[in-house]
Amino acid sequence: MKLEKNALHYLEEKGKLLQKMAQDIWEHPQLGGQETYAVKLITEELTKAGFTIEENIGGIPTAFVASWGKGRPIIGILGEYDALPGLSQQVLSQKKPVQEGAPGHGCGHNLLGVASLGAALAIKAAMEKEGINGTIRYYGCPAEETLIGKVFMAREGVFNDLDVALTWHPMNLNLVWDSSCLxxxxxxxxxxxxxxxxxxxxxxxxxxxxxxxxxxxxxxxxxxxxxxxxxxxxxxxxxxxxxxxxxxxxxxxxxxxxxxxxxxxxxxxxxxxxxxxxxxxxxxxxxxxxxxxxYEYLPNETIGEVMREKMEKLGAPQFTSEEKRFAQELESTLPREMVEGALRGYGLTREEGGGSLCDRILKSSGPYGKGKVMPGSTDVGDVSFLVPTAQFMTAGMPVGVAAHSWQSTASFGSSIGAKAMLFAAKILALTAAELINTPEAINKAKEEHKQVTRNKEYKSPLPNDLKSNL
Ligand SMILES: [Zn+2]
Incomplete structure (x- = not known):
């Protein structure tokens, strides 16, 4: 319990700084493999906190692993920071790029990388304070949008000795990602x-x-x-x-x-x-x-349950009337049928979602429900095949808005995104703390992982001689 309290306290204190950092990365969007700006900011913070950094993983200049501590458990927290081409957009409810044709953070990876950083720093600080053994790793994973980063990193074996891997994704709902994907x-x-x-x-x-x-x-x-x-x-x-x-x-x-x-x-x-x-x-x-x-994504239910419990206990971020108005304005730029269609797809009514901005923790249903296969792909899949992995999402944009749109870039750059980021950092840190405190949970997660993968060996999808072109 003390570990959790200390980690939360750290994040309360450093929250503003982390939000500023996420904003800074949002203002300097770079495409997969070129994310030098974000990597510099993130590695500087990790180095300051005493993490050792191994760079250039798999020959990709913006792929790195930062490690602190010693012994087990070894907890990996995955961060991403790449932007998308052509999605430059100001924090406005009409389409207006910062720079025409430039990249933008339409997938919210400016938030993803920083929340994971916050969690790694918070849990490290809490462990140090309590004198608890264990290893915390931050994985700097580039080029997620092209499904390249983690697959090349996995081929190098950098995830192999992890006990568990944790990550998240900014989205339009607050829930644990219980479904698989392609x-x-x-x-x-x-x-x-x-x-x-x-x-x-x-x-x-x-x-x-x-x-x-x-x-x-x-x-x-x-x-x-x-x-x-x-x-x-x-x-x-x-x-x-x-x-x-x-x-x-x-x-x-x-x-x-x-x-x-x-x-x-x-x-x-x-x-x-x-x-x-x-x-x-x-x-x-x-x-x-x-x-x-x-690979397909294999959600670890044991860790997913820990995440869900932490989310429910902490409660979803609440939004101001100004933020709600901005969310409604963003939704109103889209055809009504599209917004309603999005809600139907999640199996939600307006009331159940909490209006334009999801302000509650939802049961994982629709495409994110247990046993479902979401028709998309993520390179988190390769990590999940190697070690027990869980992820959740938090609402950083309106329910009716699609990721990879100018509307999502606007929202992920606003205070809505900033709130989602800090909430995610807390959930990651609390989940890590709980796992460190309860070795049985880690053993259970590992047992489940063995069953799901049926002890099948991971074989990199990449041809042996393929080099990253990043
Ligand atoms: Zn993404």
């Missing part, structure tokens, strides 16, 4: 043919675009014969330059997703066969360019 592969298919005058000498040409088109037709036929939960979606990133030149180069980019890693592997292999067939038909050649891959 495993995924992202890859490009490059086709090579021969160029020729498309009218005068078409017989001399072999169209790389034909290879791409035939692949896509093949994938459309494949969809009938894969599990309905799987998703295959793609774009043609290069289809040639002019109609009168037979393209000697063309490229398509696909994502394959499914509830389990093995299913992704299987569908992926079948797509490569389709590409091979397409190359044969068009008399072209093709090459695979593997971009990224990840």
């Amino acid at each position: 495993a995924m592969n992202s890859f490009k298919l490059n086709f090579y043919g021969k160029s020729a005058h498309a009218a005068a000498m078409p017989h001399m040409g072999r169209s790389a675009l034909d290879g791409v088109m035939l692949t896509d037709v093949g994938i459309n036929y494949l969809r009938e014969h894969i599990i309905p939960e799987a998703r295959v979606h793609g774009v043609i990133t290069n289809g040639g330059l002019a109609p009168n030149v037979v393209p000697d180069y063309a490229q398509a980019w696909y994502f394959v997703r499914a509830p389990h890693r093995e299913q992704v592997e299987e569908i992926y292999q079948r797509i490569l066969k389709i590409a091979e067939g397409a190359a044969l038909m068009s008399d072209t050649k093709y090459e695979v360019e593997f971009i990224a891959g990840c």
Whole structure:
């Protein structure tokens, strides 16, 4: 109990400073792999507090691990800080970028990285004060949006010795993330043919675009014969330059997703066969360019229960009438059907959610409920396959607003986001404190993890020779 009290006290004292830091990162948004601004701020604080920092994990300059303490348990807290392209936006309820076309924190990772930092610093301070043994690690995970950071870090083995991993995500509700999500592969298919005058000498040409088109037709036929939960979606990133030149180069980019890693592997292999067939038909050649891959997310229920208990005990952040008004204004920029549709998707009425801003702790239901598979992907999946992992979300934006929008950038940069961040830091710290105090809970979480993974060995989704291009 003392550990929890001390950690909370630390966060009460340092709250303003952390909120300022999250704001500072929001004002300096950088894309995945380029997050030098956030990394400098965060590592400076960790170093000041006595953490040792290992940088450049997996050859990614903005990936790092900060460690403090000794012995077990080893608690990992995951932080992210990358922004999204084109989502620059001021804290306003009309679309107005800070800088046209610039990146913005539409996924709230400015809050994510700082809350995790606050939790790591708070629990460390509390352990030091009480003279409690154990190790706290902060994982600086870059490029989450492209599902790259943690997968490359996992390949280096940096998560392997953790007892548990904790994280969170700013969103529009307050709940523990009990659902799984989809495993995924992202890859490009490059086709090579021969160029020729498309009218005068078409017989001399072999169209790389034909290879791409035939692949896509093949994938459309494949969809009938894969599990309905799987998703295959793609774009043609290069289809040639002019109609009168037979393209000697063309490229398509696909994502394959499914509830389990093995299913992704299987569908992926079948797509490569389709590409091979397409190359044969068009008399072209093709090459695979593997971009990224990840595991499905395995929520650890034992730790999830601890998180839920802490959230319920602390109570959700409350908002001022000014913040509520701003949230309503942001929602009013969207079609009514869309806002209502979002609520329906969560299985909530307006009253149950607490209005435009969720001001209560909800039971995990809808897409975040137990046994559900949310149709998205996260590189937290790889960590969750390696060690018991749990995460929760807190309301940093209005219920009816979608993440990755200018409205979400505005909200994550406002005092609404700042409140969500501090609440998250407290929940992470309290969960860590409880786990440190009760080794049985950690053992139970590990036992559960063993059962869920059925002792299957983690095999990196990345080809052995693949280097990060960050
Ligand atoms: Zn995110």
